[in-house]
Amino acid sequence: MKVGKKRKNLRSFSIGLVVLAGVFLWSSPETAEAERPYRVGFAVPLTGAFGKDGALVKDAYLFWQETVNAQGGIEVKKKRYPVELIYYDDKSEPQSSAKLVEKLITEDKVDLILGGFGSSQVIAASAVSEKFRYPMTCGAASTLKLFDRGFQYYFSLLGKAPEEVRGCIEILPTLTPRPTTAAIIGANIPFSADAADGFRAYAPKFGIKVIHFELFPMAMTDYNSLLNKVKGKKPDVLLVGSHSLVAIRVMKGLKEVDFTPQGVFFSYGPTVPDFLNSLGKDGEYVFAASEWTPNLPYRDHVFGTARDFNNQYIKRFGRAPDFVEAASVAGALVQLQALQELEFTPPLKDADREKIMKFFYSKRFDNFYGPIRFGPDGANEIHPPVVVQVQGGKLVHVFPPDTAEGKPVYPMKPWKKR
């Protein structure tokens, strides 16, 4: 009796299962079509020398995805499609970055590719996206080598590295006492070496004499002897081609050799939260090149104003966004705009991506990050560089004066008087 009841139950259950499966199969093609998200991939350093800088870019893309999905997804042809992010840690290794982008394209079948962090990694990764004809937008690499390859599918939200640091030179004649000499040092890797070259190229145009120029290997961990040599030449200002790790080491070294130039300018580093977190008051007064600050008068329909973007970001991550995070999100926004205006639904075809590439060259874009127009080499031609300074533990936009929120504090207070 019991066995019979069990069998009956089992039969009912089986029938129910078959019916359910039938319903599911019947309805699945349409449901899948409607819910197939845009698959977006990127490889970024989460470990290694650029692990911390790369993690910022990852946060930026996550924030973009969460915001877009919270708004119901990307609306195309009156339907909304969510964004699915697939990303990998390239361990700060260019060859690994290239392999992972290939994996994203060939195995994960992503619709779109976003750029990672760091010029060396992005040079390698963008060669793969170029080969597969995926337009890559990147907000965190700017070495000149990225732009002289004749690539069609690489787009940078940042200006070229030497352009990025132009603001740090333009501000010098406005300071009192006006500096006349500079020493330039930089890590000998693509971005920071280009930034150092940028400092050197612009300095004479603004009446600054370069009295020392030296690049050093990333493998060097102790900067005291180098900084001591620079100290002996008594430059008014020190200009550094850097990433965050280099910037932290330079500041520690400056204090240890008791060298206070009137001003210290970094191409990158002080805007990464780790800089101030680890240096505290010893990070005061330094200047850094930037491309975006939240007080700039830019806006779009996804994030609102630059200030809104900043505030939402702080709410999400408990810290303010760096300019490379803003630039990375801006790149993702431009890709989103292309999908909407060209009305491409997922999955994207090769021909769609070619049209997106052409679309990127065709017009000027404006969003919370500011104006964007890609030149023939893929660089953002119209984004003005800005300068920020650490004042009272915060980054203050100090140049150009028409958009600045504060005045530069200059000269730096000597270490022994702090």
Added chain:
Amino acid sequence: MILFWQSLINGLLLGGIYAACSAGFSLAFGVMGVVNLSHGDFVMLGAFITYWIFILAGIDPFLTLPFTFLILFFLGFFLQRLTINRLVGSPPIMSYLLTFGLHLVLSNLALRAWTADFRTVQTSYSGLTMSFAGLVIPYSRLATFIMAMVVILGLYFLLYRTETGRLIRATAQDREMAQLMGVKIFKIYTLTFALAAAITGLAGSLISFTFVIHPQMGLPFTITAFCVVVLGGMGYVPGTLWGGIILGLVESLATTYLTAGISVAITFFLLLIMLVTRPQGILGKGVVEWSKGS
């Protein structure tokens, strides 16, 4: 002229840091013939222990040294018992593989636990300096240099003036003969490796003042230790002081009078010349070939 003397002082102090970070490497190699490729990760762990005790308990970094010593001693003890002891008598390649594996495990565990953030120990006296006849000497580096001397002298005393040291040296000289004489060599190995880990951890604590701390900071210290030990004589512990100082001076003077770009290359060039012409080290007391008993 001041530049020259300042460069010399910088090199000397840097050499002290290098020596402190390399003594444990030399000890483990000298006694056990183990080229410990996870050596730099002990430096990293020492730095993190000091960092966390300083951040969480507010204890002065110098007072964290006993904690670091004890924690790393026990870590070394267990690692030796669980893994390295199994390799005694195996070809050297096995120790490379095992310790490189340990390096990957330790650095990735640290990465998972503490993320890739760059951290520094910022005390009220961080980076403070004293001036002497126009020369600048950072206190923290001077303290590290003095501690390096103390650690190496202490180690020297232990090895050459105590009964335990005699047993360690006997084991290092001839494992089988020591065993026949009743030395419990596995105990000696465990003690040696634990001690090597502990003094390396101490060095890590000391450099936390001056270097940026992150989970992947270890490997460069392994490479530096290798250079220092080749210069000072492989397996000859007091030689690490000389090796460290020579390396520090060469790097500093090369940076000052040539370019920073060439200083790292010069280090490796020096290493190559030493290996080819004088593998027993500057003082000639290093182990040239590890063949006895292992």
